[in-house]
Amino acid sequence: MLRSLSLTARVKLGLAAAGIGLGVAAPYIFDRFVIGLISLALIAGLFAQSIDLLGGYAGLITLGHAGVSGTAAYGVGYMASKAGAGFTAQIAVGFLAGMTAALIFGVMAMRSDGVYFIMVTLAQGMIVWGLSIRLFRITGAENGLTGIPRPPAVELYWQYYYLTLVVVVLCWALLGIVVNSPFGTSLKGLRESETRMRMLGYNTTGQKLYVFLIAGFFATVSGILLVYLNGFISPSTVILAASAIGVLEAILGGIGTLVGPMIGAFIIVFVQNVVSIYVSRWPTLMGTLFIVVVLFARRGLVGAISDGWNKWLHRNDAPVSQEPVLTSSNRTAGP
Amino acid sequence: MLVIEDLHCSYGTAPIIRGLHLEVGEGEVVSVLGRNGMGKTTMVRAIAGMRPPEVRGGAIRFYENDLVTLESYEVARLGVGLVPQGRHVFGSLTVIENLEVIARAPRHDADSWTLERVFEFFPRLEERCESFASNLSGGEQQMLAIGRALMTNPRLLLMDEPSEGLAPIVIGTIKETMRSLKGPGLSILLVEQNLGLALSLADRIVIMGPHGVIVWSGLPEALENDDEVKRSYLGV
Numbered sequence: 001m002l003r004s005l006s007l008t009a010r011v012k013l014g015l016a017a018a019g020i021g022l023g024v025a026a027p028y029i030f031d032r033f034v035i036g037l038i039s040l041a042l043i044a045g046l047f048a049q050s051i052d053l054l055g056g057y058a059g060l061i062t063l064g065h066a067g068v069s070g071t072a073a074y075g076v077g078y079m080a081s082k083a084g085a086g087f088t089a090q091i092a093v094g095f096l097a098g099m100t101a102a103l104i105f106g107v108m109a110m111r112s113d114g115v116y117f118i119m120v121t122l123a124q125g126m127i128v129w130g131l132s133i134r135l136f137r138i139t140g141a142e143n144g145l146t147g148i149p150r151p152p153a154v155e156l157y158w159q160y161y162y163l164t165l166v167v168v169v170l171c172w173a174l175l176g177i178v179v180n181s182p183f184g185t186s187l188k189g190l191r192e193s194e195t196r197m198r199m200l201g202y203n204t205t206g207q208k209l210y211v212f213l214i215a216g217f218f219a220t221v222s223g224i225l226l227v228y229l230n231g232f233i234s235p236s237t238v239i240l241a242a243s244a245i246g247v248l249e250a251i252l253g254g255i256g257t258l259v260g261p262m263i264g265a266f267i268i269v270f271v272q273n274v275v276s277i278y279v280s281r282w283p284t285l286m287g288t289l290f291i292v293v294v295l296f297a298r299r300g301l302v303g304a305i306s307d308g309w310n311k312w313l314h315r316n317d318a319p320v321s322q323e324p325v326l327t328s329s330n331r332t333a334g335p
Numbered sequence: 336m337l338v339i340e341d342l343h344c345s346y347g348t349a350p351i352i353r354g355l356h357l358e359v360g361e362g363e364v365v366s367v368l369g370r371n372g373m374g375k376t377t378m379v380r381a382i383a384g385m386r387p388p389e390v391r392g393g394a395i396r397f398y399e400n401d402l403v404t405l406e407s408y409e410v411a412r413l414g415v416g417l418v419p420q421g422r423h424v425f426g427s428l429t430v431i432e433n434l435e436v437i438a439r440a441p442r443h444d445a446d447s448w449t450l451e452r453v454f455e456f457f458p459r460l461e462e463r464c465e466s467f468a469s470n471l472s473g474g475e476q477q478m479l480a481i482g483r484a485l486m487t488n489p490r491l492l493l494m495d496e497p498s499e500g501l502a503p504i505v506i507g508t509i510k511e512t513m514r515s516l517k518g519p520g521l522s523i524l525l526v527e528q529n530l531g532l533a534l535s536l537a538d539r540i541v542i543m544g545p546h547g548v549i550v551w552s553g554l555p556e557a558l559e560n561d562d563e564v565k566r567s568y569l570g571v
Contacts, residue, residue, distance in 0.1 A: 182435060185428065189436045192425045199383050199419070200437040201411030201487050 007313065023165050027158040036229075039161045041269040042168045043225045048249040048261030049175055050218035055247060056255030057179055058211050059191030060109075061118050063243050064125025068105065068216045069223030070238030071128055072098025076224055077145035077233040078138055087151045094224045101128070102216020110208040113194055125243050132235040144234025148227055164225055171218055175258055178214060187211055252293055254300025263301055336361050336522055337382070337491055342393035342547070344374070344381050351377045351388060352547030359491065364523040366533035366555075368569060369543035375526045376420055378547060379495045382524075383417045384410035397491070416489025420496045420526075422480040426469030430460055433468050433479055434486050446488075446520050453482040456512055474505035478512070491522045498529040510535060530571060534559055542568045 005013070027035055047069055055061040075097030079090040109120045132139045139145065154160045178184055186207060189197045194204050227233050236242070246261075249268050254260030268286070276282040297304035337359040344352040352374045359365045369375050377388050382395055384407035395402040402410050411417070425433050434450055454461035457478040463471060468479055477497055484492060497513075498506045510532055517523070517536070527533040533540060534555045542564070544550035551564050558564060565571050 185432045185436045188428055188432070189425050192427060193423065195385065195407075196419075196423055196425070197436075198407040199385060199411055199417050200483065201408050202437065203406075203408050 008309070011309075020169065023169075027161060032157050035157055035161050037269055037273050038266075039157075039164045039229055040226075040273075041266040042164050042262075043222050043229060044246070044249065044269055045262035045265035046168050046171055046225070047219060047222040048246045048253070048265045049172065049258055050215040050222065051243075051246045052250040052255055052258070052261045053175060053178065053187075053215045053218070054211060056250060056257070056260075057184065057191065058187040058208070060113070060208065060211070061247065062109075062121040062215075063118055063240065063247065064105065064121035064123070064128070065215070065219055065246055066238050066240075066242035067121075067125040067128035068098055068101045069219040069226070070132070070233075070242070071101040072220040072223035073227035073233045073237060074132065074139055074145070076227045077148050080148040081140075081145045082138070091224060094227075095220055098220030098223055099213070099216060102213050102220070106209045106212030106216065109212065110205050121243075122240070125238065125240055129235055129238045129240070132238050139235070142235060144232060146232050148231045148233070150228045150231070154228075160229065164229070167221065167225060171221055172258060172262075175218065179258065183210075248290065250300075252290065252300055254302030254304075256299070257302050260300050260302040267301075336398055337524065338394075338396040339378075339382075340394045340396070342378070342381065342395065343391040344377050344388040344547070345391055346377075346387050346389075350391070350546070352381070355393070355543075355547040356549060357541065359522050359524050362517075362519045362522055364517055364525060364536055364538045366525040366527055366537035366540045367543055368527060368530065368533055368540060370568070370570060371528075373543045373545060374547035375543055376495055378543075379417070379420075379493055379524075379526055382410070382493060383407055383415060411487055414488065414490035416484035416487045416492050418477075418480045418484045418492065418494040418497060420499060422473075422476045424468040424471070424476050424479045424483065427467060429467055430464045430471070430479060433483055434460075437483060437487055448485045448488050450486075453485060456485075456515070457482055472505075473501055474508065477501060477505075477509060481509075481512075485516075489521065491524060492516075494523065494525045496526055496528060498527065498532050506532060530565070530569065544568060 023038075026038060030038070047065070051062060051065050054065075072094045076090045076094035079085040079093045083089075085093070105121065105124045108124065109117055112120050133141050135141075149155070150160055154163045179187070186197070186202065189200075189202070190204055190207060190211075197204050197207075226237070245268060249264035250261040251264070252260075252267060253262065253264030267289075271282060271286055271289070275285060279285060293300060299307075337357075339355055339357040342352055342355040343350065355374070355378060357365070357367075357378075367375055367378070380386075381388055381390055382402060384402060384405050386407075390403045393403075397410075397413055397415065400413055402413075402415075405413075425436065428436065431450070434453055454464075459475060460478055460482060463475060468476060471479065481492075481494075481497070497509060501509070506529065513523070513536055523536075525533060525536060537555050540551075540553060540555055540558050541549050542551040542558075550568055551558075
């Protein structure tokens with residue numbers, strides 16, 4: 001079977017297998033600190049993937065996505081630390097809270113596009129942040145909610161790491177199905193031109209709500225994973241920067257791919273947490289990294305790698321056709 | 336099937352079309368000719384439900400529906416397939432994705448359009464099926480735009496200047512394909528600047544004058560022999 005695949009497909013398959021193998025072996029190799037960071041990066045990666053489903057595939061850049069994942073996390077946190085409910089109830093309420101936020105935000109945003117979509121989602125994220133500070137009885141305001149224990153079966157750090165790994169890989173596979181389905185293709189059509197999709201018979205308003213709900217589901221999963229990882233939730237989880245970093249991770253790794261946001265998330269989580277031990281001005285380093293990527297790799301690291309790979313693969317051929325770069329000019333041209 | 340009655344359209348406060356009457360019959364190919372700025376594209380946009388232009392008055396009836404009140408996606412679902420001016424294919428999608436993105440089968444009969452049938456019509460598209468549409472030539476993009484519109488299973492095909500910017504030899508290919516498209520199940524409203532293409536395809540030709548008013552209507556043969564009309568309205 002392997003022989004029938006192209007070299008590129010076999011390399012991809014090999015990398016995926018190596019990635020999963022490394023993921024399974026990680027607790028035997030790395031210490032508790034690194035495993036905690038990998039867990040965090042996996043969750044951040046899932047969050048960035050759900051942003052990329054909206055931004056990279058459908059062309060709907062959101063700056064309020066942490067509002068959705070954060071609402072889910074607050075749902076869990078409230079049930080755990082204030083209501084003292086069991087784990088099933090905690091997770092159920094977390095899902096309900098996250099999906100309700102996604103539904104409300106989706107209905108609010110589905111009639112806008114472009115810059116207006118960004119502004120609407122930005123406002124939504126700010127509303128959640130504002131509420132997290134104001135609703136003291138529910139959110140604990142600036143103090144946040146503490147004392148959110150993990151379920152006993154995944155209490156230890158490595159147990160929770162494996163749970164995170166399984167859930168994230170599963171979600172990744174589901175996202176892969178979504179983006180490769182006809183619905184996924186229609187999202188790319190929406191990214192290029194909403195007018196064109198409408199004149200071909202697509203109710204793009206409904207389409208935007210669906211994709212918002214699907215992205216909201218994966219953001220909700222990431223929010224629930226995050227709150228149990230930290231055992232704590234505070235307004236800093238839902239600030240604008242939390243949403244923005246998700247977008248930046250997707251851009252850094254490569255928008256319009258699923259592996260890109262994950263790679264971006266690993267880079268940012270490790271730069272934030274490891275490099276900051278040695279360098280006090282790590283945000284400067286991050287900023288420089290972004291500028292380099294935006295200047296020299298328009299489609300992110302994954303785009304640069306795949307371009308380089310294709311060049312190497314076709315080094316003896318005539319010039320190869322490349323996937324066109326998504327620019328504002330070809331997005332807005334015509335109907 | 337399509338009846339436009341006393342249509343008035345404007346962009347903002349600027350009126351473009353003042354009283355357009357036009358009819359397209361079942362299975363008929365009607366070609367709209369006219370100089371630049373007469374309102375041809377405005378008419379196409381109004382029929383397709385695209386805004387702007389704002390429709391200030393009149394009616395666009397398609398079978399029993401008034402298209403003026405409908406959204407563009409509703410118009411498309413009723414069976415109006417648009418091949419827009421300038422082609423506007425999805426550049427970052429492959430040829431197959433461009434065709435499949437709107438594939439839908441409201442009519443489950445032998446006449447329904449499938450990927451295979453489009454490829455039969457445009458063998459060139461099958462050869463390039465995995466290419467990104469932005470890498471196609473102008474002629475190939477035009478074929479793709481037509482194929483994409485056909486995939487919506489239209490009853491009326493609205494074509495806005497399909498020959499624009501194409502080499503004469505490519506126009507010839509498109510002309511041949513469109514001639515074989517003509518049939519009982521499909522009406523075509525062809526907006527053109529290219530007189531030759533319109534003359535060879537249309538059952539009936541109308542010429543649009545200033546403010547979207549029809550100034551001449553008749554058979555292609557009649558227009559071909561009427562140098563006076565051609566000179567005064569088309570500048571040829």
